Amino acid sequence: MKIELRARGEFTEWRDAAREALCAGVPPRDIDWNAQGGEHGLFDDLSPSPPWGIAPAKVQLSPAMGWGEGASVSVLGPPPHPALRATLSPKGRGEIRVPPAFLTLAEAVICHSDPARFDLAYRLLWRLQTEKHLLGDVSGPDIVRAHAMQKSVGRDSHKMKAFVRFKELPETGDRRRFIAWFEPEHFIVARVAPFFQRRFTDMDWIIATPKGSAVWDGDTLRTSDEAAEKPEIVDDTDDLWRTYFAHIFNPARLKVKMMQSEMPKKYWKNLPEAELIPDLIRDAEQRVRDMAEREASNSMPKFHAALQRRSFPSPPRGEGGA
Amino acid sequence: MKKSLRERLAVLSDAAKYDASCASSGTSKRDSSKSGGLGSTEGSGICHAYAPDGRCISLLKILMTNFCIYDCAYCINRSSSNVERARFTPEEVVWLTLEFYRRNYIEGLFLSSGIIRDSDYTMEQMVRIARDLRVKHNFRGYIHLKTIPEASAKLIEEAGLFADRLSINVELPTDAGVEKFAPQKHPANIRRSMGALKIKIDELSEPTHTKRRKRFVPAGQSTQMIIGAEPTSDATILKSSAGLYSNFSLRRVYYSAFSPIPDASKILPLTKPPLVREHRLYQADWLYRFYGFGMDEITAGKVDGMLELNIDPKLSWALSNRDRFPVDINRADKEMLLRVPGFGVKTVMSILMARKHRRLGLDDLGRLKVSIKKVKAFIEAAGWTPVSLIDRGDLRDMFAPPPEQLVLL
CATH class of the missing domain: 3.20.20 (TIM Barrel)
Incomplete structure (x- = not known):
């Protein structure tokens, strides 16, 4: 049996298909999970509706939404799966119960970019029906694999929270507007978007990625799983940030490996500060040498002398002549 | 201007x-x-x-x-x-x-x-x-x-x-x-x-x-606190930390x-910062806060009260307390599992959960991403007893990094 999925991180898409397959008693080895939109498979006999793999209509961000110029990002409605929605009622035949921990795990696994994720998630669901304590067997190969995927999705989500960089767009209304371009490894945009909504509530923003985008306008958070295009925006504040990055670095403690394990190179191209890194590394040793060779100076600043003349602890009001 | x-x-x-x-x-x-x-x-x-x-x-x-x-x-x-x-x-x-x-x-x-x-x-x-x-x-x-x-x-x-x-x-x-x-x-x-x-x-x-x-x-x-600007020993530093925490x-x-x-200032050493020492102090601090170690246990018997730089303080403690090993991963309590070099807090929690289902062997640990090489001398598991290892005189050398070749000046 072949199951076609859009496979862009939407959990309900897999869940509905898996629920149906499980109710029909189809064992994992008989299902061929096929990522991304082809023709209909599993539900051919269940539903006469049009194939649900087709791309939903594109909605261009319109000036009317206050998001016109400067943002060349397309935003889509949620991908409709009419066939599934029509044929699967939640209270349909055979209710399936799973431990809450499975849902948490499967939701993460389905966001992973590995095409084998659907099969793995279904195998776990299948085994759970007879092995009630499956999830506790944390050293079992299937669970180990699922946990590894969950961890990878978690890490990618964490890095998205860390490495998204907003750039400001020209103001048009009373709310400030920002846009970010990010390239996640997995299909995590919808999963992580609420974090940005909770944090950047008082400004409008778009996060655009090749795996989907999210838009916040102060009222509604919308996400799409369609690929967006990279916007070209320049934000002058990036210069101040680069200044900070260069100066908070201590050349006497160079630890390049440590930096790279936490900030892998694949993220660098969208980080404004990353362009400084090669030079900072190259010059570090020389800077430390220079520091060591320069003897402590014998002259002291004037205000130090002034301070010394007065008795502590009632220092002068002068602050050194800023 | x-x-x-x-x-x-x-x-x-x-x-x-x-x-x-x-x-x-x-x-x-x-x-x-x-x-x-x-x-x-x-x-x-x-x-x-x-x-x-x-x-x-x-x-x-x-x-x-x-x-x-x-x-x-x-x-x-x-x-x-x-x-x-x-x-x-x-x-x-x-x-x-x-x-x-x-x-x-x-x-x-x-x-x-x-x-x-x-x-x-x-x-x-x-x-x-x-x-x-x-x-x-x-x-x-x-x-x-x-x-x-x-x-x-x-x-x-x-x-x-x-x-x-x-x-x-x-x-x-x-x-x-x-x-x-x-x-x-x-x-x-x-x-x-x-x-x-x-x-x-x-x-x-x-x-x-x-x-x-x-x-x-x-x-x-x-x-x-700044480390290495003056000659205070690690034992004194860690004792002072324990006081601050409590x-x-x-x-x-x-x-x-x-x-x-x-x-x-001319009164200070213009040498490279002692980064490894700083790292060992953080490790000791971690052992104290999350692994149930006392600061005095960590620094007991250390030469001049200084932590060893070439091995981490947990391994160092294990090597000086070999009578506490091997630890049976299928039976030992949480406190003792936490003291096994190579087990982190997460690993210990996973072991406690997994062993309810079956007796765990080295392959199970491998799947939990534990370094078997590092832990096997200190543990017993299904199908594994390390008796000869823990008594080895050269156990320490198995862990210490290989000596670096000296270079000509």
């Missing part, structure tokens, strides 16, 4: 980089969805960038000013240093924090300052920055203020209403060190301030019947390897 904002940012972040802490974790959970403002904190902190020194950049870590009336030998900003000086206005600090935050560069602000005019004046300006961020700008990101120890209790209390974390640096591990290198600072005052803050935190975290609890320094207080309920003690600074 007045320096531009960018030039001053360069000076005042240069001045701040010797502070180790950049933590933005452990505070109360909050966000802006109801207030419609800006900012959130959601438990674990976020490192938004890493500098090539491997340190996380989570906060905008700057000094309000690096003018200072104090002359602490180890400090780049001491009054006798010829370092370039600059000063931000409170408005500029607020602006930088908000604009950096909006672009998702940072989790919030870590503000410290040289002391200008006097302690209260300086502290007042810092409190004003925190208050403006919270009250005027509805900012809910993270704020860490480096408290001026001599500032009045009232100001420190006010700071606590706006900041997530307050810290007061003990500066050096011993009183004698502080008196020698920071003659205008007084260890007794530093401790008094820490104690007062602890009492206030305790008092305000008591639930009352009549009114809601105030949010007061939800991420607690921390401190920092007396003042500190969340963290940071160890900062003394790093050569431009225009350094």
